[in-house]
Amino acid sequence: MQEIINKAKVLVEALPYIQRFNNKTIVIKYGGNAMVEEHLKESFANDIILLKLIGLNPVIVHGGGPQIGKVLKEMGRETDFVQGMRVTDHETMNVVEMVLGGKVNKEIVGNINHFGGKAVGLSGKDGNLITARKLEMKRINPDTLTPEIIDVGMVGEVASINPAVLTALEESSFIPVIAPVGVGVNGETYNINADLVAGRVAGALHAEKLILLTDIEGVKDKQGELISTIDIDEVPGLIDDGTIGGGMIPKVNCCVDAVMEGVKKAHIIDGRMEHACLLEIFTDQGIGTAVARFKR
Numbered sequence: 001m002q003e004i005i006n007k008a009k010v011l012v013e014a015l016p017y018i019q020r021f022n023n024k025t026i027v028i029k030y031g032g033n034a035m036v037e038e039h040l041k042e043s044f045a046n047d048i049i050l051l052k053l054i055g056l057n058p059v060i061v062h063g064g065g066p067q068i069g070k071v072l073k074e075m076g077r078e079t080d081f082v083q084g085m086r087v088t089d090h091e092t093m094n095v096v097e098m099v100l101g102g103k104v105n106k107e108i109v110g111n112i113n114h115f116g117g118k119a120v121g122l123s124g125k126d127g128n129l130i131t132a133r134k135l136e137m138k139r140i141n142p143d144t145l146t147p148e149i150i151d152v153g154m155v156g157e158v159a160s161i162n163p164a165v166l167t168a169l170e171e172s173s174f175i176p177v178i179a180p181v182g183v184g185v186n187g188e189t190y191n192i193n194a195d196l197v198a199g200r201v202a203g204a205l206h207a208e209k210l211i212l213l214t215d216i217e218g219v220k221d222k223q224g225e226l227i228s229t230i231d232i233d234e235v236p237g238l239i240d241d242g243t244i245g246g247g248m249i250p251k252v253n254c255c256v257d258a259v260m261e262g263v264k265k266a267h268i269i270d271g272r273m274e275h276a277c278l279l280e281i282f283t284d285q286g287i288g289t290a291v292a293r294f295k296r
């Protein structure tokens, strides 16, 4: 009996959040294990459908780095990464577009639709959703100690997000699922890091939340303990003193950019956990690390 009552309590705990987030947009970057393991794929698809049915507007931006890597390997091609970005020549760009916009995107759309949702797959080319320009990557030359530009090929950065197509889908109760491929002024195709796209989409939609699903519990301190909240002003210090490193740097910076563009809170959460999105949105304690303006 108590077990049944506890189930009702869970629903009641969610009620204020369901009210507060009614009709609000939540942008979710979907990647890592959550996109590979079968039971997590199913739990993610169900979470998204539930969010939509109870009145929120989920928008999905997906990654697919490991899936691209696998296809390239099968083709006998290797790619290098510079500062977390895949060096992308023309042939690699074709593979990236095929894998992200084709296989990966359609699998996510297929899963959501299979469990009863209405998802529509898009790349940044659809409705000119993501315009991009070539990313100018700089580094300090270790020999001359002067700044230099490294050519990473068709890697792009977001020039603009044109959310008209997303708004139209939202109004007709579809769930947009976006592949991080952008289009340049001359129609050329760019490969863009999915976290960066998610941050900019959230900013352009003035989303209530940006949620980045990753393969770790959240941002950790130097002792390895989870930091549950970070004020955006604290981020540069945490990077400078080496607390935040590697792939977590672009993630946290993308949260800061989104908050600066008007997103209320950004969250870095563990995609290895079943129903991670629901736990973050609808429970009092939430999970992972929240990045926002907490001070003042």
Ligand SMILES: Nc1ncnc2c1ncn2[C@@H]1O[C@H](COP(=O)(O)OP(=O)(O)O)[C@@H](O)[C@H]1O
Residues within 6 Å of the ligand: 031, 032, 213, 214, 215, 216, 218, 219, 220, 221, 243, 244, 245, 246, 247, 248, 249
């Ligand atoms: N302070 C930190 N807290 C958590 N993870 C960190 C931290 N500093 C560096 N990292 C590293 O960042 C990784 C997450 O970035 P990344 O592997 O690029 O994620 P994804 O594949 O989900 O895009 C973690 O697995 C961890 O190795």
Ligand SMILES: CC(=O)N[C@@H](CCC(=O)OP(=O)(O)O)C(=O)O
Residues within 6 Å of the ligand: 031, 032, 062, 063, 064, 065, 066, 068, 084, 085, 086, 096, 155, 156, 180, 191, 192, 193, 194, 195
């Ligand atoms: C420029 C660049 O590196 N683009 C990424 C795009 C996919 C992505 O970001 O996927 P994850 O989120 O799974 O890493 C790539 O080619 O792997």
